[in-house]
Amino acid sequence: MFRRIEPPKDHVTIVIDGSEIEVDATASVAAALLGAGMTTLRRSVVNDQPRAPYCLMGVCFECLVTIDGVQNRQACMVPVRNGMTVALQRGARTTEGSDR
Numbered sequence: 001m002f003r004r005i006e007p008p009k010d011h012v013t014i015v016i017d018g019s020e021i022e023v024d025a026t027a028s029v030a031a032a033l034l035g036a037g038m039t040t041l042r043r044s045v046v047n048d049q050p051r052a053p054y055c056l057m058g059v060c061f062e063c064l065v066t067i068d069g070v071q072n073r074q075a076c077m078v079p080v081r082n083g084m085t086v087a088l089q090r091g092a093r094t095t096e097g098s099d100r
C-alpha cells in the first residue's frame, strides 16, 4: 500500500512486537511501520477497533504506540533509532504511563 518513491540511503533496525525489521533511517516510527505494511498501530479502548495513523503531523493521536517501554507515544512524531523497541497498543493503557 505504501512505498517510497526513492530507495532509502541508510537503514536502522528496530524491533516491533519482538520482530526485527530494517527501516529507512530518516523515517518516523509511523512511516516505518506503514512502509513495513503495518497499518493498524493500536486498537481502540472502547470497541477494540483497529486504528491507523491519519494525519502524520501530531494532531489526531491515532498513531499511539509504546516506544522503548513508554506508552502513548505519537509514532508520527518520533524518528526511528537503531535498536528502538516498538509495541503496538491494544486496549487501555495503565495509569503509571509506562510498561517498565
Ligand code: FES
Residues within 6 Å of the ligand: 030, 052, 053, 054, 055, 056, 057, 058, 059, 060, 061, 062, 063, 064, 074, 075, 076, 077
Ligand atoms: S498520525 Fe495523527 S498524531 Fe500521529
